[in-house]
Amino acid sequence: MQIRGTLMLLAASFFWGTTFVAQLAGMDGLGPFSYAATRYFMGFLSLLAVLLYTRKSRLKERRQKNYRRGFLIGLIIGVVLFIASSMQQVALQYSTAGKAAFITCLYIVFVPLGAKFLGKIIRRENWLGAGLAIVGLYLLAVGESFSIHAGDAILFVSAFFWTVQILLVDRFAAKVDLMELSTAQIFITMLLSFAAMFALETPSLSAIINSWFPILYGGVMSAGVAFTLQNYGQRYAEPATAAILMSFEAIFGALAGWFFLNEVMSSREIFGCILMLLGMFATQWTLIKKSL
Numbered sequence: 001m002q003i004r005g006t007l008m009l010l011a012a013s014f015f016w017g018t019t020f021v022a023q024l025a026g027m028d029g030l031g032p033f034s035y036a037a038t039r040y041f042m043g044f045l046s047l048l049a050v051l052l053y054t055r056k057s058r059l060k061e062r063r064q065k066n067y068r069r070g071f072l073i074g075l076i077i078g079v080v081l082f083i084a085s086s087m088q089q090v091a092l093q094y095s096t097a098g099k100a101a102f103i104t105c106l107y108i109v110f111v112p113l114g115a116k117f118l119g120k121i122i123r124r125e126n127w128l129g130a131g132l133a134i135v136g137l138y139l140l141a142v143g144e145s146f147s148i149h150a151g152d153a154i155l156f157v158s159a160f161f162w163t164v165q166i167l168l169v170d171r172f173a174a175k176v177d178l179m180e181l182s183t184a185q186i187f188i189t190m191l192l193s194f195a196a197m198f199a200l201e202t203p204s205l206s207a208i209i210n211s212w213f214p215i216l217y218g219g220v221m222s223a224g225v226a227f228t229l230q231n232y233g234q235r236y237a238e239p240a241t242a243a244i245l246m247s248f249e250a251i252f253g254a255l256a257g258w259f260f261l262n263e264v265m266s267s268r269e270i271f272g273c274i275l276m277l278l279g280m281f282a283t284q285w286t287l288i289k290k291s292l
Contacts, residue, residue, distance in 0.1 A: 005236030009245035012229040017252025019222035020097035021260045023089060026214035029207035032089040033197040035215065038208055040190035042219025047183040047228065058177055070176035074184025077168045081185055081227075082192040084161035087154050094151030096263045101253025102140060102273050103155040108280040109133045110163035111243040118167065125285040133279030139272030166246070170239040173231055182228040189223075247280045 026035040061067065092100055112126045137156070172181065197203055208215065234242045254273065257263035265273070 005233040005242075006245060008229040008233035009237065009242055010248060012226040012233065013246045013248040014252050015221045015226035015229075016246070017101055017249035017254075018256045019218045019226075020092070020101050020249075020253040021256045022214040022218040022222070023092050024097055024261065026211045026218060027089075027093065028211065029204070030211055031197070031201035031203075032093065033086065033193055034201050034203045034208065035211065035218075036086060036089050037190065037193035037197045037203075038211075038215045039218040040186055040193055040223050042216055043186045043223025043227075044183070044190050046220045046224035047179070047186055050228075051179050051183045054179060058179055062177055068176045070172075070178060070180030070182075071184045073168075073172050073176055074181040075188045077165060077172075077181070078185040078188030079192070080161055080165045080168065082189040084158050084165055085189065086193070086196065087158035087161065091151040091154035091158065094149055095155060096265075097257030097261060098254035098263050098265060098273075099140060099152070099269065100155055101250040101257075102276050103137060103152060104159055104162060105247040105250040105276070105280065106133055106137065106156065106159040107163040107166060108243045108247040110160060111166055111239050114163050114167050115239050125282050129279040129282035131279070132282055133276050136272040136275030136277075136279060139275065140269050166234070166243060167239055169231055169234050170242065173235040178228070178231040178235070182224075182231050185227065186223050244280055250277070250280075 023035065026039070030038075062069075088100065088104060095103075109126075109130045113130070116126075140152075169181075230242075230246065233245070237245070250273075254263075254265075
């Protein structure tokens with residue numbers, strides 16, 4: 001089961017990392033909320049189809065394993081997801097795919113710290129990882145003139161909300177119907193994104209049609225498939241372990257930005273990414289040694 005959960009979380013990180021490119025491409029002619037709304041609409045449709053198709057097997061599983069319905073908690077987690085993903089989408093207007101992926105992955109440090117407040121043990125390597133990640137973030141996001149770009153600051157704050165989302169999924173993954181949780185989570189994120197779109201932007205049907213592929217990929221593979229894989233993967237993994245697996249989205253995001261968008265980082269920024277990556281692994285050193 002642990003191997004199965006590991007593969008699920010790594011697959012989710014791949015789809016999230018490559019979706020940073022889709023998010024940037026989707027905003028060529030769309031505002032951040034217009035892209036998000038249409039993206040989550042596609043994700044919701046794909047999940048709804050799976051939800052209906054699996055209803056009999058899930059009903060049997062709920063009775064056998066005494067799982068609760070997942071709609072209500074999914075709606076609550078969806079509100080957190082909307083805040084986190086909206087901040088990330090807005091920040092991408094001022095950042096690159098690679099940098100956004102690495103800063104977002106600061107949740108690898110925040111998740112163990114948050115778990116401590118929930119009564120779980122925090123080890124020395126967690127503090128070491130936090131220190132390395134903070135220094136790396138400084139090199140990555142703070143310029144030589146001690147200025148932080150708006151996009152970097154927004155991404156940093158969004159990492160806290162991604163942390164809350166991960167911890168909430170960990171809290172309920174083993175207790176509820178996960179397809180219901182996933183569908184409800186994406187549904188409320190979609191609704192809130194549409195509300196923000198109509199309130200703050202002027203959506204264009206032609207622009208939406210022109211961005212059909214980034215919308216489809218970001219919706220089905222990231223919003224639909226990846227978040228569902230996260231929910232199931234976290235059923236078999238502790239939150240800190242899940243965080244380091246999902247943090248590989250930073251690597252996939254940087255590689256995708258380099259391959260598809262020709263993004264280039266300075267040596268200072270690359271060194272910052274390396275320190276953040278070391279911080280990510282340092283927080284999980286005890287678990288890594290046990291698996292070797």
